[in-house]
Amino acid sequence: MNSDTEHDFERDLSLADLLRGIDKQRLESALQALLGTAFAVSDHNGEYLLGAADLAGDAPSLALYGELEPIGQISAAIPQNRLKAAADLIRLLLRANARYLMASDLHLQTQQADFEELQRRHKALEQSEQRYKALAETLEIRVRQQVKTIENTQLKLYETEKLASVGRLAAGIAHEINNPIGFIRSNLSTAAGYLTALNRIDELLQTCADLSSLKAAWQREDMPFIQQDMQDILQESIGGAERIAAIVKDLKGFSRVNDADWEDADLNQLIRQVCNVAAAELRDKAEVYLDLSQLPLLHCHPGELGQVFLSLLMNAVDAMAAPGKIRIRSACRENRIVIDIRDNGRGIPASDMSHIFDPFFTTKDVGKGMGLGLSVARNIVKAHQGDLEIKSQPNVGTLVSISLPLPAGR
Amino acid sequence: MAIFDEESKRLSIKLVYYGPAQSGKTTNLMRLHDILRPDLKGDIMLMETANDRTLFFDLLPLGFKAPSGLLIKFKLYTVPGQVVHDSTRKAVLSRADGVVFVADSQRGQSTNNGESFANLEDNAARVGIDFDRLPLVVQFNKRDLSGILSEEEVLRRWQAAPWPVLFSSALVGDGVVETFNALLKQVYDSLDREFEFQARHDLSRAAFIAQASGQIDRSPP
Numbered sequence: 001m002n003s004d005t006e007h008d009f010e011r012d013l014s015l016a017d018l019l020r021g022i023d024k025q026r027l028e029s030a031l032q033a034l035l036g037t038a039f040a041v042s043d044h045n046g047e048y049l050l051g052a053a054d055l056a057g058d059a060p061s062l063a064l065y066g067e068l069e070p071i072g073q074i075s076a077a078i079p080q081n082r083l084k085a086a087a088d089l090i091r092l093l094l095r096a097n098a099r100y101l102m103a104s105d106l107h108l109q110t111q112q113a114d115f116e117e118l119q120r121r122h123k124a125l126e127q128s129e130q131r132y133k134a135l136a137e138t139l140e141i142r143v144r145q146q147v148k149t150i151e152n153t154q155l156k157l158y159e160t161e162k163l164a165s166v167g168r169l170a171a172g173i174a175h176e177i178n179n180p181i182g183f184i185r186s187n188l189s190t191a192a193g194y195l196t197a198l199n200r201i202d203e204l205l206q207t208c209a210d211l212s213s214l215k216a217a218w219q220r221e222d223m224p225f226i227q228q229d230m231q232d233i234l235q236e237s238i239g240g241a242e243r244i245a246a247i248v249k250d251l252k253g254f255s256r257v258n259d260a261d262w263e264d265a266d267l268n269q270l271i272r273q274v275c276n277v278a279a280a281e282l283r284d285k286a287e288v289y290l291d292l293s294q295l296p297l298l299h300c301h302p303g304e305l306g307q308v309f310l311s312l313l314m315n316a317v318d319a320m321a322a323p324g325k326i327r328i329r330s331a332c333r334e335n336r337i338v339i340d341i342r343d344n345g346r347g348i349p350a351s352d353m354s355h356i357f358d359p360f361f362t363t364k365d366v367g368k369g370m371g372l373g374l375s376v377a378r379n380i381v382k383a384h385q386g387d388l389e390i391k392s393q394p395n396v397g398t399l400v401s402i403s404l405p406l407p408a409g410r
Numbered sequence: 411m412a413i414f415d416e417e418s419k420r421l422s423i424k425l426v427y428y429g430p431a432q433s434g435k436t437t438n439l440m441r442l443h444d445i446l447r448p449d450l451k452g453d454i455m456l457m458e459t460a461n462d463r464t465l466f467f468d469l470l471p472l473g474f475k476a477p478s479g480l481l482i483k484f485k486l487y488t489v490p491g492q493v494v495h496d497s498t499r500k501a502v503l504s505r506a507d508g509v510v511f512v513a514d515s516q517r518g519q520s521t522n523n524g525e526s527f528a529n530l531e532d533n534a535a536r537v538g539i540d541f542d543r544l545p546l547v548v549q550f551n552k553r554d555l556s557g558i559l560s561e562e563e564v565l566r567r568w569q570a571a572p573w574p575v576l577f578s579s580a581l582v583g584d585g586v587v588e589t590f591n592a593l594l595k596q597v598y599d600s601l602d603r604e605f606e607f608q609a610r611h612d613l614s615r616a617a618f619i620a621q622a623s624g625q626i627d628r629s630p631p
Contacts, residue, residue: 066452067452068472068473110501113500114497
């Protein structure tokens with residue numbers, strides 16, 4: 001009998017099964033005493049299980065029933081009614097034992113099934129734990145890789161944003177530079193013509209010793225005018241070259257945006273440079289009023305702060321529905337440098353206020369901005385431990401306040 | 411599945427009374443024990459706790475001999491209805507040849523009925539019973555109580571279901587035999603394919619039902 005059938009609560013129970021666990025000697029002596037004579041109990045195969053195996057074969061016998069069918073018999077030389085009483089008594093005993101056996105077998109069966117289920121789940125859990133462990137180990141590496149990718153992309157986007165705002169100025173700056181180059185070139189052509197006249201007088205000087213004819217030639221070539229005009233055009237060209245130099249110098253503040261060097265800088269000068277560079281962009285759109293107080297030098301990244309001022313100035317220009325005014329004020333108070341940029345443009349709708357610092361949020365037309373301007377500006381100000389705040393009222397204007405801390409003790 | 415013992419010419423058929431706690435599964439078995447008069451009827455074995463709740467199962471063995479001499483044994487089991495005894499329910503349901511789902515007709519019991527029926531379906535799948543082919547009848551019990559769903563309501567709810575729906579008051583014995591007979595009818599059809607009752611054992615469906623219920627006319631022709 002294998003363990004499967006042993007634990008199947010539905011198996012057919014034999015008489016021997018049903019007598020298991022019952023004290024055989026006590027049952028025998030009790031029956032002996034009750035019946036007052038020898039008796040025998042055998043299973044349906046004729047095997048003796050209780051009582052006298054050598055009982056006479058012709059003794060009356062009665063079937064002992066299991067669930068439905070006879071599973072054995074009891075024999076004793078006593079009247080039928082007493083034999084039946086004994087059979088009933090044994091049947092009651094067997095039934096009580098059957099209940100116990102079935103219940104315990106079912107119990108074992110369900111315990112076994114529950115245990116197997118538990119083991120199966122345990123195994124599944126272990127496997128999933130293994131999977132998570134492996135995942136956790138690679139997760140950190142993968143997160144690091146992703147962060148690096150995001151950082152690189154962000155860096156590229158911010159660079160693009162910086163280039164975009166500088167690029168926007170390029171056309172205006174080109175015009176500013178082209179203008180002086182134009183008249184310098186024209187002046188130089190004129191000067192070349194004057195040199196030809198001077199050469200002709202030089203030829204005369206080699207052949208004639210007559211001062212009066214030389215004087216006549218001097219007058220013929222209009223040399224007194226040339227002298228005066230040469231003075232003028234050289235002066236004008238020097239002025240033009242200086243204008244170009246100044247523009248280039250201002251522009252250099254922006255060409256160094258990637259320069260990681262921090263240095264002491266005068267923010268007022270930086271603001272002026274920004275206004276100069278943006279001059280062409282401002283023309284016919286807005287007038288800029290500077291109200292700059294004396295400021296201490298700030299240890300900062302001038303290229304990046306210039307980027308912030310330019311970005312804010314461009315925003316102010318873009319906010320103008322009609323030619324308007326932009327006022328830039330600087331002040332130093334409570335150990336902080338405060339710079340306000342105020343415009344009387346169309347303002348920011350209340351519904352947009354909560355999004356203005358979100359990267360890629362923009363109300364400008366496609367191609368006019370990526371929506372990174374304010375986001376980048378605030379990041380730069382934060383990198384200087386400063387604050388950037390914006391107050392705006394639709395149709396009245398916008399005020400951007402930048403507050404930068406000076407090192408303690410100054 | 412029914413177990414056929416070639417040697418002793420015996421076929422054991424297992425029928426299970428399933429349903430929510432205290433819907434009257436044990437009462438069904440007790441009434442059948444009182445009413446049925448088959449050739450062979452064993453004692454009913456009840457395993458209940460002090461508060462009348464079935465702990466492991468109840469068992470009622472019945473049987474009769476087919477004209478061919480084949481002994482057909484029925485073992486009628488109940489399962490414990492309480493949710494916690496699911497392992498036991500599963501073990502008792504295992505290898506069932508037919509199921510009576512005993513539902514409680516009381517209005518507040520619809521959820522319990524539904525959950526228990528879903529549990530029957532789940533457990534049938536777990537023990538490898540093809541639920542679509544399992545002989546099954548649904549019995550709405552406790553018709554003697556007030557505050558019960560009307561027959562029309564019950565029938566409307568079970569309209570789309572393929573199983574016969576019967577009504578009973580097991581406590582007074584109404585509908586108990588009818589339910590058993592309705593199940594026997596399906597069980598006969600389901601097992602006839604394999605055991606060829608009519609062809610090999612000269613046993614018609616009507617005789618199968620009548621003998622199992624002990625309501626056959628035994629007078630000689």
